[in-house]
Amino acid sequence: MTSPSTIFSLLFFFFLLLPPTTLSQTTTTTFIFPSFTLRNITLLGDSFLRNGTVGLTRATPVPASSSGSLLFNTPFTTLHSSTFSFSSSFSFSISNSTSTFSTSSLSLFLNSSHHSLSLLFLTNPNQLSLNLNNNPIQSTDPTLHAVHLNTGNLFTSWVDYNGTNNPRKLSVFLNYSNSKPQNPILTLDFDLSQYFKDNFHVGFSGSTLGSTDLLQISSWGFEFESFQEEPSFNHSNPNNISRNPLSVDFDDTVPAKDSNVVGKNRVKWFAIGVAIAGPALFLLMLLVLGYVSFTKWRGGVRKQRGKCFGTSVVAACCPKEFGYKELKLATKGFHVSRIIGKGSFGTVYKALFESSGTIAAVKRSRQYSHDEGKAEFLAELSIIAGLRHKNLVQLQGWCAEKGELLLVYEFMPNGSLDKMLYQESECDGSGGNVVLSWSHRLNIAVGLASVLSYLHQECEQRVIHRDIKTGNILLDGNLNPRLGDFGLAKLMDHDKSPVSTLTAGTMGYLAPEYLQCGMATEKTDVFSYGVVVLEVACGRRPIEREGQKMVNLVDWVWGLHSEGRIIEAADGRLKGEFQEEEMRKLLLLGLGCANPDSAQRPSMRRVLQILNNENVTLVVPRVKPTLTFSSGLPLSLDEIVSDAEDEFKPGQFMCEIKID
The missing domain is CATH 2.60.120.200 (Jelly Rolls)
Incomplete structure (x- = not known):
């Protein structure tokens, strides 16, 4: 076997035989x-x-x-x-x-x-x-x-x-x-x-x-x-x-x-190289070999880390990899004052990058030290990195360092839709709270339908979001809707049925069959969309307490529809500033999407066509359909009427739940 000293000697003389313009x-x-x-x-x-x-x-x-x-x-x-x-x-x-x-x-x-x-x-x-x-x-x-x-x-x-x-x-x-x-x-x-x-x-x-x-x-x-x-x-x-x-x-x-530029006088350069540049070239050779070895080692570490986290493909495609120190500095050490929201599997912070003067939203996994948190992080990263739609929150980058799993999104200045609908907003200058106009509400319904149609039917693999709600719909500077929080989303082939072993999501938005069987399909997203549409039109939460009674929004609107008074469900804060036929169409569309019978719900493509006046309006029965499920439902009555996001507790069930 050739000794290292022999190899270095051969390399040394090889370098000497090359003209000094080799590096050009x-x-x-x-x-x-x-x-x-x-x-x-x-x-x-x-x-x-x-x-x-x-x-x-x-x-x-x-x-x-x-x-x-x-x-x-x-x-x-x-x-x-x-x-x-x-x-x-x-x-x-x-x-x-x-x-x-x-x-x-x-x-x-x-x-x-x-x-x-x-x-x-x-x-x-x-x-x-x-x-x-x-x-x-x-x-x-x-x-x-x-x-x-x-x-x-x-x-x-x-x-x-x-x-x-x-x-x-x-x-x-x-x-x-x-x-x-x-x-x-x-x-x-x-x-x-x-x-x-x-x-x-x-x-x-x-x-x-x-x-x-x-x-x-x-x-x-x-x-x-x-x-x-x-x-x-x-x-x-x-x-x-x-x-x-x-x-x-x-x-x-x-x-x-x-291509190497050869000198005119090789012998002259050879003599000068031997007498003067030999030691320098030898040192340079050692530095080059050391640099190459270090680069290969660092590349191997990065490649291995990419394999561990599954993010090497994503990093090569579009979003940049942020440094942990950069994100920590931009969020003031993830200070509580920078929290702007909480998603299904993480807390969202406002990040200010002083070097560029830009603002972003950083989502920090709530369970980053556990395998479940990593799995959800990778699910969201792999899904969003390949999606492109004007009504999706744009992913700008990611970070996987120090046991932290972080996603960086574009910042939405108007926050989430639920805050705009229900919480006290900044005054509009006249002493009143800011109220979404009818045109903005209609645009939100259309934009959300467009992006769900894209996810369900226009991607190579359909995406079931599984957590459509007003809290996951963000509003940009022009109050256009942007769908975010893919922590619960699942990628599925078009010819396969997505079966979930854990019912997850937010109560009030979950379809009846999903509560019973835990099976998520595009129709479960359609149900959630219908609830959101009713919220936008009525200005009411999915489940509200009125005195000692819990009122379900879908039931309330359907009751008015059965009495021929559905237009009375319109948000009173609009003060009648809307077209009655448009309001009626939107309310009926919300009921049609929230039909307890999943087979009667329209596809999101048809919903979009209806909103764009390219298809006939849904026929909604005056009496809400009744479905009965028996046993095995892992939910208590308190959990059904709550807006909690926690996982369901085992061992609690109702013998029968009746949806009418």
């Missing part, structure tokens, strides 16, 4: 897909491959929401202390648009563990936007260049970034043909090397909201060059792929190649 390197990686196969790419969400073309969204016969991504499997690596250039061209189309009011977006993205750059093509209105970390930094209107994105035509776009010139420049070209225009549609002086200093992935993402649009990528080429020290870059044509990369007929990756 160029690494080039190129791939070209004139059409796609499943080789070297990963499809996420609703994306699919058909006849060599990748569809990022699903074409649907009725307006719906869909999202998907295409990811190139191999990450790109920038050399240490280096800069880089890249060029990409791709052909895409946005077709099957049936409404001028639909919104669709398609983006080319570069994602590292800390930063994200995306080129976003948006319809309604037509817009081309360059975003850094989801913040627009430059945008333009393609229609000013006679380009309309939602016509269904095939477009070709070129994105060139030259990281060697001063200033460094990024340019975007767009055309109906594969002939590159002379003038860019968007250009920006921008230094990307300060943001992308390690591995990053490239790919596409697409999403539709309330449309039948189909977003497709038919071809893609990408060339990446990383330079260290003084690069020998061809400035006359720094982005070779922009000539016509899509005409090359292969779909694999061109391996990375290193």
